[in-house]
Amino acid sequence: MTERELEILALLKQDPLIAQQSLADQLGISRSAVAGHIMNLTNKGVIRGKGYILAESRYAVVIGGANMDILGRPLNSLQVGDSNPGSVSCSPGGVGRNIAENLARLGSETRLISAIGKDTYGQMIVSQCQQAGIDMKGCLQLNDANTSTYLSVLDGDSDMHVAINDMAILERLSVEVLKEKEELLRRADLIILDANLSAESLEYLLNNFSDRPIFVDTVSCVKAKKIKPFLSSVHTLKPNLKEAEQLSGIIIEDYSELPGLANWFHNQGVKRIFLSLGSDGVFYSDEGAQALIPAIPIAMVNANGAGDAFLAGLAHGWIQEWSIEQSTKFAMAAAVVALSHIATINPNMSEISVNRIIKESTC
Template identity: 65%
Template sequence: MITEREQEILDLIRQDPLISQQALADRLGVSRSAVAGHIMNLSNKGAIRGKGYILADSPYVVVIGGANMDILGQPCDKLLARDSNPGRVSCSPGGVARNIAENLARLGVDVRLIAPLGKDVYGQTLLEQGLQCGIDMRHCLQLDDAVTSTYLSVLDESGDMSVAINDMQILERLSVEYLRSHADMIRRASLLIVDANLPANVLEYLLSQFPDLPIFADPVSGPKSEKLRGLLDAIHTFKPNLAEAKRLSGVDAKDEGQLPQLASWFHRKGIKRICISLGAQGVYVSEAGRHQLYPPPPIQPVNANGAGDAFLAGLAYGWLAQWSTPRSVNFATAASAVAMSHQATINPNMSLAAVNRLLEETYS
């Protein structure tokens, strides 16, 4: 794995392939011998080839969107409305984009997150936890005068979300100008993933200025999905739930037999692959005239909050591996099952080995 310091050196070399070790040391505020050691390590890792700092091509994913602190409550028994429910309350890093990025990092993918963070306790926690699990957090926007996003959700007794409240005003501070300053890094990515927490003008910029990049998108919610309505032709893979898909399309699919009609509406708008989450019924996937309903693995969910984010991360992993859609969806479904088997939004045991183990148990 490339360390944070080594990544800084690689970024400086990309800007000036003939930069000297002394110049690198001066820019980073370290000794020349320390830089020489990092250069040797990068050569051993295959990130640098030969003289003149010829950089090896290393694929990476850029994820842009929300990063929140999640506060989660679940009752011990049946959830009673308008009453105090004995139960458990936990606090963990969350946010659609950040969750996708962490799942990818835990699967061993080089992933770079762009999200706004306040310079407060929650923001510092998100920054430190992201670095610890392997997310490249250097491109996040850190603000002195804003509060880090917070997402408060209450689950019912079965683990499904009953109600949620989010405070995500800081997302409005992530501007097109800020993203333009990172445009070269975004353009060199193998895949771009966005969520609809982003402001409408930012989504328009991202979905119009990188035509050569495959883009995966998560609509987040029905109201937020409206920001994507006129931009669907730029999206390769779209992952709505059934309610979001019906709201955007106006197609009132009431049973499985009407799902092809629903998917066809999105294909006519330019989307190449659509994965419609059906909850306990699985996921309906349509691509290039091929339609299939994939059932979920037979597990009892502990917390379904992070399932969709893990699913999209699994699809991204399959894209990087150049897998077929059926193989990618099976992998993504297993990743979502691993996510749901833990109380936290992100299962700390998420790994390539854990997903493959579940795949073997399910399909062998």
């Protein structure tokens, strides 16, 4: 779906009886343009019948952090311990939220469960998520807590130099709160977790919903430790090499040893693993295939968010029932789309833009 179709679909979910003129007024376009988009959605089978009855579709539930990202970018090389001329920007972020927005922009039905404050940052996050087509009804909105913030500073090569996160609010996404979402989770075709969740919440979700495919983003070496006791419940795991080495206790000296590392995870019950090797690409493995796919060359603008786009690409491929190879190549191209924009989420993220990257990289 196009970005405009996603915006219309999000409004229809909130009010299936909304008038076309009201849609036009909210989106700042003509009524005839709205009618054209609705006809396209009908032809695609997304809308069925009068009253904008929406077709039942497979959906993913993403559970994790939702932050406001504050990004500092130096004009030249970063001078540590000094004031650096540059730019500062704000955009909604958070691993879980980023995955959800990328997945929605790719065209997959997406629900987000997170915790945010009823403050300025929280309202900005809700607004952008809804515009991207994310169902936000499962989010916990609190009057007595501040929305998470993630402050990062890039170096002169546009890679992260240092970051500080304030994510205390996510502790409020407790087991008791998650139990209230059980019906939503039971009906999901896919559950995606980020390791920012508390150990208790991860334990509850991985122990009680392992009959659903569960994808896990390890986030960092420190946070990855929380999922080690529950690897048997993980369908798809996306660590970088350091995180995989820490979880397994296996140190890789040469990439020829990657199959053995992947097999350790399979022996723990993980069905699919995708090892991020940075500029060297991605090694994927399931119980039937293993391969290292080289990275797609890219002039990086901002390293933040590439891993989130990659996991969203994998999730989209799973929902579309693609092979592991096709899903990996699609996910790597989605990461390239993310890397090419200063914001954490590239507003041009779509299945069309990702496939364009794939086509250009194979020419």
